[in-house]
Amino acid sequence: MALSTRLASSLRRALAALHWAAPGQRRGLSTPQGSEPSFDLGGIFPPLATPFSPTQEVDYAQLEGNLRRYASIPFRGLVVLGSNGEYPYLAPRERVDVVSRVRRTLPRDRLLMAGSGCESTQATIELTVSVAEAGADVALVVTPCYYRGAMTSAALVHHYTEVADASPIPVVLYSVPANTGLDLPMEAVITLAQHPNIIGIKDSGGDITRMGLMVHKTRQEDFQVLAGSAGFLLASYAVGASGAVCALANVLGDPLCQLDRLCRQGQWQEARDLQHRLIEPNTAVTRRFGIPGLKKAMEWFGYYGGPCRAPLAPLSPAQVEELRSTFSANGWL
Secondary structure: OOHHHHHHHHHHHHHHHHOOOOOOOOOOOOOOOOOOOOOOOOOEEOOOOOOOOOOOOOHHHHHHHHHHHHOOOOOEEEEOHHHHHHHHHHHHHHHHHHHHHHHHHHOOOEEEEEEOOOOOOHHHHHHHHHHHHOOOOOEEOOOOOOHHHHHOOOHHHHHHHHHHHHOOOOOEEEEEEEEEHHOOOOOHHHHHOOOOOOOEEEEEOOOOOHHHHHHHHOOOOOOOOEEEEHHHHHHHHHHOOOOOOOOOHHHHHHHHHHHHHHHOOOOOHHHHHHHHHHHHHHHHHHHHHHHHHHHHHOOOOOOOOOOOOOOOOOOOHHHHHHHHHHHOOOOOO
């Protein structure tokens, strides 16, 4: 890596530290005692659902309405253009517009993380620069996967290094094997954690042993591990995760922020009781019914869910009833 790139990346992170770090208040659970992350990712981030109109156009008025409702919840920030935002179904122009609209509405003390991962390194760099210019604070970069057989550790390290070198904002790695069929290899994570412009990973695989090992192996780096689902949030915190990006936070944001607080305060019994009540609803709006289920549940809690873009299909009446009963059985409806 060129010296000038290292210096530029270090300067970006030093400026980020001045703007975002809150020493003594939000130490990430994976941050070694006595040190502070230069770019604090500790807390809950909902990966926003993208609202569509009945004609399947992005509905920016409904997006802003949801953002106003989320403003009262103590999220660390928001994620846009993630898996739950139907990112693959958005046109390039729409992706940048969504980032820009959210940034204008979001308070400056809340981080905006934007998905910018594409299949090619060049396209990823171009989109990362575009979302940064639109107001994103952090780029969330999913693993390229179409040619997954060729995505060796060496290939992925090269890809992410090139992206991080060129990115004007810090980069968070994103491993979501349920969607990509590809787990970002541990050796690649450890190598990439040393890059001055790569500040963490969102791991959605749910392997707590792997997450704990990531925390352990990167403990000397300025690197944070984020849980990628509410179903294993407490377990992730127990092994040292700093925060989480949880689809369920679109629906149950306050309870997830409460769980985050209980874990940070060491109130493990209360945290466990709350975690138990979140597991089934989380499974319902992720693996069981996916984004159509997430959007339907949002409507029950005062948010706009609306339709998905085709080919994602709406739930059947029987599925809606099953989803509702899952939330009711756990005391949320």
